Amino acid sequence: MGKHKGTPADRVKKLMKKGKVKKKCCRSKDMCKKCPVLALRRIKAEMKSAA
Numbered sequence: 001m002g003k004h005k006g007t008p009a010d011r012v013k014k015l016m017k018k019g020k021v022k023k024k025c026c027r028s029k030d031m032c033k034k035c036p037v038l039a040l041r042r043i044k045a046e047m048k049s050a051a
Helices: 008-018 036-050
Strands: none
Touching: 008 036
16 A cells, blocks of 8 residues: 555544545444444554554
């Protein structure tokens, strides 16, 4: 994906602005693809594995 700067939360905010992630977690589905909570978890894991 390339190098990203900033905190994981900043990256999730950018995804929200692009419309790729919702602003709130709806909790209606276990594995919603647009969930901000799961996006944050996924980004943190990416950053940890890249380091």
